[in-house]
Amino acid sequence: MTTSPSSSPIVLIAGRWLGAWAWDEVLDHLKTDHSRALALTLPGLDPDDPQRQTRTLDDQAAAILDAFDQLGVSDDRPATIVAxxxxxxxxxxxxxxxxxxxxxxxxxxSGPLMTGSIFAPDMPEEVQEFPLPPFDVLGQQASLEGLSAEVLERFEARAVPEPGPVLRQPLELTNDARRKVRTTLVCCSIPSSQVLELARSGHPMFAEVANIEHLDVVDLPTGHWPMWSRPRDLAEVIRSAASRVE
Known part of the structure; x- marks a missing residue:
C-alpha cells in the first residue's frame, strides 16, 4: 500500500533507553513511499545532554510539541503519533x-495510561537514573523474540539510562477527549485477544484500552521491539494507519 496524499505527518517515539536511532530501519521502509516522518529522541535520552538526569515528563511532552511544530502540525493538519x-x-x-x-x-x-500512573513509584529520590538491565533480566519482563545477537549488541551499546524524574512522575490527566482520538493498537508480544480481555477485566496496564472510542487492532506477532524484529511489517502498519481518514 502506498501513502495517500492526505496522510498526516508521523512522529515516532521509542520506549525506554532508546532514541530516534531505534527507528532507522522503519524509517527506511517508510521513506520508500515518501512518508513524511520524524523519529524523536526524548529529553533525558540524549547521551550528550548535560542535564539529562533531571529531565521530566513535562520536558518530554514539550519536545513532542516541538516536533509537531517542525512538521507543521496544526488543528487542520494533525499528526499520527507512534508510541x-x-x-x-x-x-x-x-x-x-x-x-x-x-x-x-x-x-x-504499548497503550494509553490511567491518571495517576507512575512507572517506578518506589524508586528512591536519590536514584538519578535507571540503566538498561542485563538481557537475562530484561527478557523476563519483555520478550526479546526476533532480536539477533547483533541487534542486542547495538541495543546494549547505544542504550541510555532513563532519568529518575521521568520514572517517578505521576500522570495527571483531566481531558476525556484523549479517548476520542482514533487509535491503532499494534499487539506484538501479547496477542490482541489477551490484551482486550485484560482491558475488559480492568487490568491496570490495559484498562484505558476499554475506554477508547475508535479502536483498530493489529496483531504483529514478535517480541517487544518490532522496529528491529519486523521493521518492514511495522512500517506498513504505520503507513496504513497514517493514511486512514475515516
Whole structure:
C-alpha cells in the first residue's frame, strides 16, 4: 500500500533507553513511499545532554510539541503519533493536553495510561537514573523474540539510562477527549485477544484500552521491539494507519 496524499505527518517515539536511532530501519521502509516522518529522541535520552538526569515528563511532552511544530502540525493538519512501550507516558500526556493535534495514535506493544500512573513509584529520590538491565533480566519482563545477537549488541551499546524524574512522575490527566482520538493498537508480544480481555477485566496496564472510542487492532506477532524484529511489517502498519481518514 502506498501513502495517500492526505496522510498526516508521523512522529515516532521509542520506549525506554532508546532514541530516534531505534527507528532507522522503519524509517527506511517508510521513506520508500515518501512518508513524511520524524523519529524523536526524548529529553533525558540524549547521551550528550548535560542535564539529562533531571529531565521530566513535562520536558518530554514539550519536545513532542516541538516536533509537531517542525512538521507543521496544526488543528487542520494533525499528526499520527507512534508510541512504543514506555513512550506511552509522554504520549498519553500529549493526548490529554492537545488531542486536537493528533489524528491517530499508534501504540506499538504499548497503550494509553490511567491518571495517576507512575512507572517506578518506589524508586528512591536519590536514584538519578535507571540503566538498561542485563538481557537475562530484561527478557523476563519483555520478550526479546526476533532480536539477533547483533541487534542486542547495538541495543546494549547505544542504550541510555532513563532519568529518575521521568520514572517517578505521576500522570495527571483531566481531558476525556484523549479517548476520542482514533487509535491503532499494534499487539506484538501479547496477542490482541489477551490484551482486550485484560482491558475488559480492568487490568491496570490495559484498562484505558476499554475506554477508547475508535479502536483498530493489529496483531504483529514478535517480541517487544518490532522496529528491529519486523521493521518492514511495522512500517506498513504505520503507513496504513497514517493514511486512514475515516
Amino acid at each position: 512504543h512501550s514506555g513512550a506511552n507516558f509522554p504520549v498519553t500526556m500529549i493526548l490529554d493536553r492537545h488531542p486536537e493535534l493528533v489524528s491517530r495514535v499508534v501504540w506499538v506493544d
